[in-house]
Amino acid sequence: MANEINPEILEAIATNYRKDLVQYQLDYSDKLEEIEFRLRGYRKVNNTKQNPDGEIYIETSWKQVSKPIMNDDGIGFVLTTIDSQVNKNVFLTDISRVYIENFIKNFHLDIVEMLCMRYKEFNLDPDDINHVAWTISPAIYYALKRAQGGGERTSLTTVRRIVEQIAGNEEPEKKRLPSLFGGMRK
Numbered sequence: 001m002a003n004e005i006n007p008e009i010l011e012a013i014a015t016n017y018r019k020d021l022v023q024y025q026l027d028y029s030d031k032l033e034e035i036e037f038r039l040r041g042y043r044k045v046n047n048t049k050q051n052p053d054g055e056i057y058i059e060t061s062w063k064q065v066s067k068p069i070m071n072d073d074g075i076g077f078v079l080t081t082i083d084s085q086v087n088k089n090v091f092l093t094d095i096s097r098v099y100i101e102n103f104i105k106n107f108h109l110d111i112v113e114m115l116c117m118r119y120k121e122f123n124l125d126p127d128d129i130n131h132v133a134w135t136i137s138p139a140i141y142y143a144l145k146r147a148q149g150g151g152e153r154t155s156l157t158t159v160r161r162i163v164e165q166i167a168g169n170e171e172p173e174k175k176r177l178p179s180l181f182g183g184m185r186k
Contacts, residue, residue, distance in 0.1 A: 031086075031143075032079055035135060039075050041066040069132060074122025078136055081111065086143040095147045103144065108137040 034044070042062040049059045068075070085107070115122070115129045124132065 031139060032082060035082065035139060036075060036079055037062050038135060039070060039078060039132070040064075040068045069124065069128050071123040074118075074124055074132075077114075077118070077122065078132065082136060082139055085140050093147045095144055097148055100141070100144045100148060104137060104141045107140060108133060111136055 037044075041064050043065045045061050045063045047059045047061065048056060050056050070078075112129060112133045115124065115132055116126075118124075119126055119129060
């Protein structure tokens, strides 16, 4: 049959897709880059372009619209702070809503305090401290929300199962063991 796809090719595609998707889902570097550009005074600009075939597409670039809000040491501090709190280990954890809310409240207060103590070192205008803190805190909050209730881990597991079903490599359902208290364990 001419329309059948070689199972080996389908498996290779599924394997690469799983690997690429997981790397993409767990990679936070694009968000860190966006925060760095914003702290350096850049704004994201979308430009409509047309390729030689006549297809229209959008090209995104960064345009400097103001001076940097702080020096390189300050920007490095901000990015290191975010990176220490947001990584693949966090995304694959099961975090409760209450923990996230308590953590982000304390974190925001701590970051404001740290910026107040080091604003001269970072060449940061005291009027901009709150702006910087509100650049950092939501980035961490939304990253933590991805882990709430094991959401990111569940999402990746679901996608993996779907890709394996498409590739025809479904894992046999695991047998359940009887529970000591009656019924079946999951």
